[in-house]
Amino acid sequence: MGLIFLGASEAQKRTQAPILAQGNIMRLIFLGPPGAGKGTQAAILAQELNIPHISTGDLLRSAIAQKTALGILAQAYLESGELVPDALIMAMMGERLAEFDALGGWILDGFPRNLSQAQALDRLLQILGQSHPQAVNFNVATESLIARMLQQGRKDDNENLIRRRLEVYQEKTTPLINFYKQRRCLIDIDGNLTPEAVNQSIRAKLSLAVPV
Numbered sequence: 001m002g003l004i005f006l007g008a009s010e011a012q013k014r015t016q017a018p019i020l021a022q023g024n025i026m027r028l029i030f031l032g033p034p035g036a037g038k039g040t041q042a043a044i045l046a047q048e049l050n051i052p053h054i055s056t057g058d059l060l061r062s063a064i065a066q067k068t069a070l071g072i073l074a075q076a077y078l079e080s081g082e083l084v085p086d087a088l089i090m091a092m093m094g095e096r097l098a099e100f101d102a103l104g105g106w107i108l109d110g111f112p113r114n115l116s117q118a119q120a121l122d123r124l125l126q127i128l129g130q131s132h133p134q135a136v137n138f139n140v141a142t143e144s145l146i147a148r149m150l151q152q153g154r155k156d157d158n159e160n161l162i163r164r165r166l167e168v169y170q171e172k173t174t175p176l177i178n179f180y181k182q183r184r185c186l187i188d189i190d191g192n193l194t195p196e197a198v199n200q201s202i203r204a205k206l207s208l209a210v211p212v
């Protein structure tokens with residue numbers, strides 16, 4: 001028998017109050033290949049803006065570690081560098097974005113990762129009564145990406161897996177650059193600079209950006 005429980009969730013346990021008073025709620029999507037430094041930048045900016053940094057990779061790895069149903073279903077995809085099926089990702093993100101701390105803005109890192117996730121995110125935001133997000137696109141040379149990832153050396157990252165993740169990014173995720181560009185809410189960032197310089201350029205460009 002399948003039961004669906006709706007209602008009380010982890011949301012109630014989170015204590016950090018969202019910044020509802022600020023007129024300019026930041027909803028940001030960080031786009032860029034694996035190794036581009038999105039995670040580092042998302043963590044820094046999220047802290048500066050006092051909004052949650054929502055990383056699908058971290059959520060999935062934590063589900064795997066806790067052996068939840070989602071984790072068990074997702075594990076093989078992460079190990080092979082393929083995308084986890086959209087339905088699982090959308091269920092996870094639908095729940096996360098409806099949590100209390102996500103009302104005052106967020107930075108999404110690793111999501112959306114293909115066009116259908118971007119469209120599903122639009123529908124989800126419409127249901128939640130939230131406006132379009134702003135996309136921040138990290139540009140980094142491919143050779144630097146591989147070198148950085150091997151250096152970081154997450155234990156599940158061997159070179160073949162890294163190459164596969166880069167291919168999947170090229171094939172599935174790069175179309176999102178045009179998707180958000182056409183909507184005139186894409187900011188391009190040079191990710192080859194130092195982390196401090198990248199942070200400064202994101203902040204500078206965000207205050208100039210005019211989303212439609």
Ligand code: ADP
Binds near residue numbers: 039077
């Ligand atoms: P990165 O090292 O690029 O930051 P992530 O930690 O974001 O990688 O993601 C690791 C893996 O988790 C991906 O290779 C993929 O298998 C899965 N994953 C993360 N986000 C998504 C998503 N939005 N859709 C499908 N799969 C995802």
